[in-house]
Amino acid sequence: MELSKALEDELSGDFLRAMLLWTPHPAERDAWLANEALILKDNSGHRHYLLVPLVSAYRYEGAEVDMTLVNPEATILHEKISEKAYNHEEIIRILTTRSKAQLNATLQHYNDQFGHPINKDLKKNPKDEYLRLLRASIKCLTCSEKYFEKALRLSMKGLGTTEETLTRVIVTRAEVDMKKIMEQYQLKNGVSLAQDIKGDTSGDYLATLLSLIDHHA
Template sequence: MMLWTVDPAARDAKLAHKAMKKQGERYVWVLIEVACASAPDHLVAVRKAYREAYSASLEEDVAACPLYKDPLLKQFLVRLVSSYRYSGELVDDELARAEAAELHDAVVARKQPLHGDVVRVVSSRSKAQLKATFERYRLDHGKAVDEVLEERRSDQLAAVLKTAVWCLTSPEKHFAEVIRSSIVGLGTDEESLTRAIVSRAEIDMRKVKEEYKARYHTTLTSDVNGDTSGYYNGILLTLVGPE
């Protein structure tokens, strides 16, 4: 309820601050979600709320975070949280073709998914332009860029890039995965489950539920219902809504 009732920008600022104090892929996810899964103006509001709450900028705290050892990973995260993307639908097809080739060269040919070209493209282009670039990649190379990155999931940089690609172009895929991974196995990752449902309840929960059902052949509602109880269960199911 505390996450649900607070202002969304203040909530995401708090989540980002907390994520930088814990190690692991799930906490890197939080920064990528804040930077990529919402509108550019929301990220600006988050940065403002972060400054007011912690007397520091989000980007400088990411840059100074000792948990991010890999300099390429740190550079990528700093660029993501400090970006301000064009939010319109205008697309340059020639640019999409050229940058699809650059991405293929980086991700496949050089076996290094986060060198300078990838950081520049993914951290600066509009969501519409990135969708066009990723579609051109699929047409030219016979496989979607996120599928290629998924095959290299054991590589932290590839996994982080795949998360950013999903959050930028189809966030329902990412949040369906977050919810599923928080439920399967022993125990429940209540922190991740709560964050995913609260943050998407008023944005794209319908798409998240559709993606969840298509991928896992069960409903999000039934899995939440089977893994939680009491008032917590009631609040989550209210936010999820009917299937």
């Protein structure tokens, strides 16, 4: 609290927000961001059924895959999505408890068996906010660098910059998977992430963002 107060007394704007996000322990920071999101947006209804287990369920993080689960769980996902039971407990269970490696194997089998990726089946109602949340969760869980590359790209697209998104992604992923995100950004956009940040920000805020990504370059 004393450090936060000192920062607030000395800094302002986007630079202040970046520093306030960077200084806490990652777990404390994630809890603060989650609480902020819950305050700003109504997360009742179907969204609640997905978001709560996403942040609270135990998830094995190893590389081992149980191949005996791949076919039955891909089939369950397809059946429930075909029934439009998007918030079915089995969908929630699979997405919120399976490891990244297990989910990738299951969703690859889904693609192979049913002829298209799962997110295509979840786009049948593009304006449905819960389906958007499902698609984003799947993308983030299985290929986080693509999810965060898109978030960064959209934050700097067109006139103006969405500094809140830019700050949040750079700060929270700096010590997680920033190298992969930067590689994906270069591949997708033909320019480096650093180059686009330099074109859209300035001053101490720019220097802070660059310092967080420079050691991955």
